[in-house]
Amino acid sequence: MKPLIKKLVESYGPSGHEDQTRDLIRAEIKGLADYVTVDPLGNLIAVIKKKSKSGKKVMLAAHMDEIGVMVSHVDSKGFARFVPIGGVSALTCVGGRVRFADGTVGVIGIEKRDNTSNLPSFDQLFIDVGATSAENCPVKVGDAAGFHRSFEEMGTRLVAKSMDDRIGCAVLIEVMRGLKRTPHEVQFAFTVQEEVGTRGAGPSAFGLEPDLALSVDVTRTGDTPKGVRMEVSLGGGAAIKVRDSGMIADPRIVALLEQRAAEGKILAQREVLEGGTTDAKPIQVSRIGVPSGCVSIPCRHIHTPSEMVDMRDVQAAVNLIVYTLERAIEL
Ligand code: CO
Numbered sequence: 001m002k003p004l005i006k007k008l009v010e011s012y013g014p015s016g017h018e019d020q021t022r023d024l025i026r027a028e029i030k031g032l033a034d035y036v037t038v039d040p041l042g043n044l045i046a047v048i049k050k051k052s053k054s055g056k057k058v059m060l061a062a063h064m065d066e067i068g069v070m071v072s073h074v075d076s077k078g079f080a081r082f083v084p085i086g087g088v089s090a091l092t093c094v095g096g097r098v099r100f101a102d103g104t105v106g107v108i109g110i111e112k113r114d115n116t117s118n119l120p121s122f123d124q125l126f127i128d129v130g131a132t133s134a135e136n137c138p139v140k141v142g143d144a145a146g147f148h149r150s151f152e153e154m155g156t157r158l159v160a161k162s163m164d165d166r167i168g169c170a171v172l173i174e175v176m177r178g179l180k181r182t183p184h185e186v187q188f189a190f191t192v193q194e195e196v197g198t199r200g201a202g203p204s205a206f207g208l209e210p211d212l213a214l215s216v217d218v219t220r221t222g223d224t225p226k227g228v229r230m231e232v233s234l235g236g237g238a239a240i241k242v243r244d245s246g247m248i249a250d251p252r253i254v255a256l257l258e259q260r261a262a263e264g265k266i267l268a269q270r271e272v273l274e275g276g277t278t279d280a281k282p283i284q285v286s287r288i289g290v291p292s293g294c295v296s297i298p299c300r301h302i303h304t305p306s307e308m309v310d311m312r313d314v315q316a317a318v319n320l321i322v323y324t325l326e327r328a329i330e331l
């Protein structure tokens with residue numbers, strides 16, 4: 001699974017610009033589903049059709065997009081000003097590198113600051129792509145870039161710029177590979193534009209009309225020095241979401257996942273996330289409503305260029321979803 005993860009996390013795909021990541025996933029899932037389509041917004045949909053009458057339509061969603069930056073102005077010396085795409089902090093930008101769709105790499109610099117006691121702001125930052133004028137600057141207004149960092153392994157921990165949510169995409173692909181027999185119709189949605197307000201998942205759910213849905217995304221942990229007060233820890237297993245700031249998971253789905261985790265002896269932990277939400281939020285309120293929950297991957301340093309997950313949690317998430325889908329679901 002690690003070569004797949006490396007490929008996914010190093011790919012380019014800031015929100016609204018998911019095509020390179022989508023092509024990659026499409027190649028990985030070739031032959032694994034009964035049909036594959038791209039919907040009008042760009043969500044990649046792969047469906048394994050229902051095998052039994054009693055089966056349910058189960059939607060699994062993971063977002064392809066990542067946070068990034070967009071050029072808003074290029075000055076006469078060829079320095080590009082930018083705005084964030086999604087929840088980027090100016091604090092983690094300085095000295096970082098970004099990569100554009102065509103492979104152009106830029107370094108994020110900062111103006112001289114007289115008062116360094118306050119946080120840097122985006123209007124003090126610029127991207128240096130090595131240009132000397134607006135004319136020879138290879139990037140223009142509206143060009144989007146993702147952060148540029150290589151994938152690293154530290155024992156069971158994996159670090160990359162876009163674990164959020166390529167690790168969810170990797171989990172979905174592994175579920176597709178691992179699913180031997182299921183009575184259910186399984187609808188895999190690799191969604192667009194999650195990081196700018198969960199915009200892709202709602203329309204995809206409207207089209208798929210699932211009976212229930214799970215989003216697979218990262219969640220925060222409470223196990224770093226003076227971090228958020230939160231029970232989830234890295235290496236503590238797949239996290240079963242009870243609530244986040246955008247949704248309350250359907251209690252029947254929480255109960256189902258906890259029961260299956262216990263039966264299958266799969267390491268799992270409960271999640272209550274104070275800040276942040278996932279694709280399950282718009283899915284839950286699509287059409288007449290869809291019972292929804294979330295299998296989360298614990299992740300440290302979220303929305304920095306060095307997001308960290310633990311391979312054991314990733315594997316537990318795959319196992320929990322496969323184990324659940326191979327058995328009957330009664331809500
Ligand atoms: Co995110």
Ligand code: ZN
Binds near residue numbers: 218
């Ligand atoms: Zn995410």
